[in-house]
Amino acid sequence: MKSAFRQSMAWLHTWVGLLLSWVLFFIFLTGTVGYFDDELDDWMTPQTPTFSATADDSLPVLEQFLATKGADLKNYSVSFPVDRTQPFLTISYRDADSKRQRIKLNPYTGEELTPRATAGGQTLYRMHYRLRYMPTKIAYYIVGVATMFMFLALITGVVIHKKIFKEFFTFRRGKKPTAWLDGHNLMSVMSLPFHFMITFTGFLLLLYTLMPLIMNAHYGEGKEGRDAFFKEYFSRTNVKASGIHEPSLELKTLLERADAEMAGKPLAWLSVANVGDKNSIFEAGSIHKNLSDSRDKWVFDANNGELIKVQIGHESSKSFYYVLRSLHEGLFASTPLRWLYFLTGLLGTGMIASGMVLWTVKRRTKAIKSGGGSFGYRFTEGLNLACLLGLPAGIAMYLIANRVLPLELSERTLWEVNSLFITFSAFILVAVAKAIAKKADSAWVSLTFLTGFLYVLVPIVNAITTEHNLLLSVLNQNWVFVGVDAVCITVAMACFVLGNYLNKIFNVKVNQQEHSAGPDFKRGHAS
Amino acid sequence: MRLVFDSHKVEVMNRTLLAVIGGSAFSILLCLCVSFLLPIEKMHAVAWSTILVFIVFPAVVMWSFGVNNLKKAASFLSFLIVFLGAICWLLLDLGKPL
Numbered sequence: 001m002k003s004a005f006r007q008s009m010a011w012l013h014t015w016v017g018l019l020l021s022w023v024l025f026f027i028f029l030t031g032t033v034g035y036f037d038d039e040l041d042d043w044m045t046p047q048t049p050t051f052s053a054t055a056d057d058s059l060p061v062l063e064q065f066l067a068t069k070g071a072d073l074k075n076y077s078v079s080f081p082v083d084r085t086q087p088f089l090t091i092s093y094r095d096a097d098s099k100r101q102r103i104k105l106n107p108y109t110g111e112e113l114t115p116r117a118t119a120g121g122q123t124l125y126r127m128h129y130r131l132r133y134m135p136t137k138i139a140y141y142i143v144g145v146a147t148m149f150m151f152l153a154l155i156t157g158v159v160i161h162k163k164i165f166k167e168f169f170t171f172r173r174g175k176k177p178t179a180w181l182d183g184h185n186l187m188s189v190m191s192l193p194f195h196f197m198i199t200f201t202g203f204l205l206l207l208y209t210l211m212p213l214i215m216n217a218h219y220g221e222g223k224e225g226r227d228a229f230f231k232e233y234f235s236r237t238n239v240k241a242s243g244i245h246e247p248s249l250e251l252k253t254l255l256e257r258a259d260a261e262m263a264g265k266p267l268a269w270l271s272v273a274n275v276g277d278k279n280s281i282f283e284a285g286s287i288h289k290n291l292s293d294s295r296d297k298w299v300f301d302a303n304n305g306e307l308i309k310v311q312i313g314h315e316s317s318k319s320f321y322y323v324l325r326s327l328h329e330g331l332f333a334s335t336p337l338r339w340l341y342f343l344t345g346l347l348g349t350g351m352i353a354s355g356m357v358l359w360t361v362k363r364r365t366k367a368i369k370s371g372g373g374s375f376g377y378r379f380t381e382g383l384n385l386a387c388l389l390g391l392p393a394g395i396a397m398y399l400i401a402n403r404v405l406p407l408e409l410s411e412r413t414l415w416e417v418n419s420l421f422i423t424f425s426a427f428i429l430v431a432v433a434k435a436i437a438k439k440a441d442s443a444w445v446s447l448t449f450l451t452g453f454l455y456v457l458v459p460i461v462n463a464i465t466t467e468h469n470l471l472l473s474v475l476n477q478n479w480v481f482v483g484v485d486a487v488c489i490t491v492a493m494a495c496f497v498l499g500n501y502l503n504k505i506f507n508v509k510v511n512q513q514e515h516s517a518g519p520d521f522k523r524g525h526a527s
Numbered sequence: 528m529r530l531v532f533d534s535h536k537v538e539v540m541n542r543t544l545l546a547v548i549g550g551s552a553f554s555i556l557l558c559l560c561v562s563f564l565l566p567i568e569k570m571h572a573v574a575w576s577t578i579l580v581f582i583v584f585p586a587v588v589m590w591s592f593g594v595n596n597l598k599k600a601a602s603f604l605s606f607l608i609v610f611l612g613a614i615c616w617l618l619l620d621l622g623k624p625l
Contacts, residue, residue: 009589012592203578204578214559218562218572
């Protein structure tokens with residue numbers, strides 16, 4: 001009875017795992033890279049320096065900016081340079097035509113920074129939950145369903161392994177497919193808490209999009225209900241202008257008021273709404289670079305400086321929500337912890353990848369016996385291999401495109417993203433076509449080498465097109481550029497080693513087949 | 528990894544339907560009940576019970592693939608769904624201003 005349950009869970013694990021593994025692989029890899037989104041932004045705008053200034057450093061710049069804009073500025077918000085996510089002084093405002101503007105300023109000199117047009121690390125990171133080339137809502141649902149599949153695959157995966165810790169130390173090397181199975185288990189168990197955390201918190205980020213019904217039952221249907229709930233839950237302040245004129249206080253006075261109330265907490269952002277109106281609001285907020293992500297904020301009446309509302313910390317479900325959310329996003333993480341996030345993310349990606357490979361390897365012997373396997377089998381192998389190699393190759397291409405696309409190209413950011421997906425699609429076409437033609441082996445080898453080659457190109461192209469070659473970056477201690485180059489070289493090396501290994505195995509296999517054509521055929525491949 | 532309960536594709540389809548339709552109906556209704564009954568502020572009750580959906584649903588999915596007798600399971604779940612539906616309807620009605 002018990003083992004029957006475990007076996008049914010093994011079945012569920014296999015199919016739940018396979019069905020959405022392609023989407024999950026995409027989500028995991030882009031998400032993992034996304035832990036370094038700001039660093040990639042920096043890398044993709046090589047002419048723009050970054051700064052480590054404080055709010056106090058940049059206050060004169062802000063005042064100067066406000067003085068030049070004068071009375072036109074009714075609504076604006078300012079993000080002070082605080083950490084890696086915000087290295088500039090950023091001001092968003094509505095201009096005279098009430099169009100949204102957003103400018104980045106050098107926090108020391110006030111010089112406007114105009115980075116090259118790039119999709120940057122942010123776009124790559126956004127694809128992690130927003131996908132691409134489809135409406136937002138549909139993308140969210142796909143990601144939500146994929147997350148549920150991931151969650152199920154994780155739970156059933158644990159259920160299958162009664163002796164999870166014993167099996168954790170069992171690695172039967174070289175005996176395929178057990179080696180693949182053990183590798184899959186190793187990668188899964190090693191960072192199992194991370195996988196559970198990242199998957200479950202993934203739900204939380206899309207919570208009310210995926211499951212709006214309970215909210216609707218209490219707050220009403222559609223957008224209105226949603227807005228009502230969000231306004232109450234996330235205590236959003238949006239105040240409409242009344243049209244009645246009333247003079248507002250100077251920003252300097254307001255900042256002094258905020259300073260008195262904030263009791264030494266560093267100012268990270270401020271926003272002013274409806275200057276010169278009866279309903280003018282001034283908000284000041286502190287940094288949220290910690291696990292509890294408390295997003296402290298102070299709301300003032302901008303006309304008399306009266307404190308309207310204070311929000312410090314969270315309670316009940318909100319503290320749960322914000323802690324889990326910051327665990328997922330890892331914005332609080334210091335550099336070593338960020339690398340740990342990156343590595344565990346890679347392990348998760350590897351877990352999905354090895355699961356996909358395992359599915360093929362397990363069906364391989366039978367497929368060969370029946371002369372290449374069914375169409376479904378071959379198609380799946382092709383897709384597996386296309387995803388495992390196509391997406392990494394696409395990301396390399398994305399980085400290369402940033403360097404080689406002409407700067408004056410219109411819609412340059414779009415073409416950066418397109419180059420990722422063009423590469424990806426080309427890989428899918430080649431891999432699936434070859435797999436269907438029963439030449440999956442050669443596709444594995446050649447595409448692995450090609451991916452490695454693309455990763456070698458990244459540092460080379462970077463050295464040619466910018467003044468940040470690896471040597472100079474090391475000398476200047478520009479760790480972002482060193483890091484990207486080092487990671488690319490590492491990936492390239494891994495690809496070459498892997499390609500060699502696969503080549504050897506497949507050749508052995510061909511020889512073996514010539515000798516015996518027997519069932520004891522060897523094969524292995526990797527992501 | 529063969530289907531242990533039944534290798535017919537019909538069985539798989541039935542269990543999938545039970546898991547997806549039955550599972551979501553059950554978990555949403557259960558959590559809706561919870562959201563009415565939790566003795567805390569309304570917004571927190573809504574948040575907690577929405578989070579609960581994502582724990583109950585996978586549990587039901589696993590149950591519907593693991594359970595031995597599919598017919599019994601389906602009728603049991605349907606009964607629960609109707610029962611919870613009735614309670615939710617009552618609670619929704621109670622919650623309305625008179």
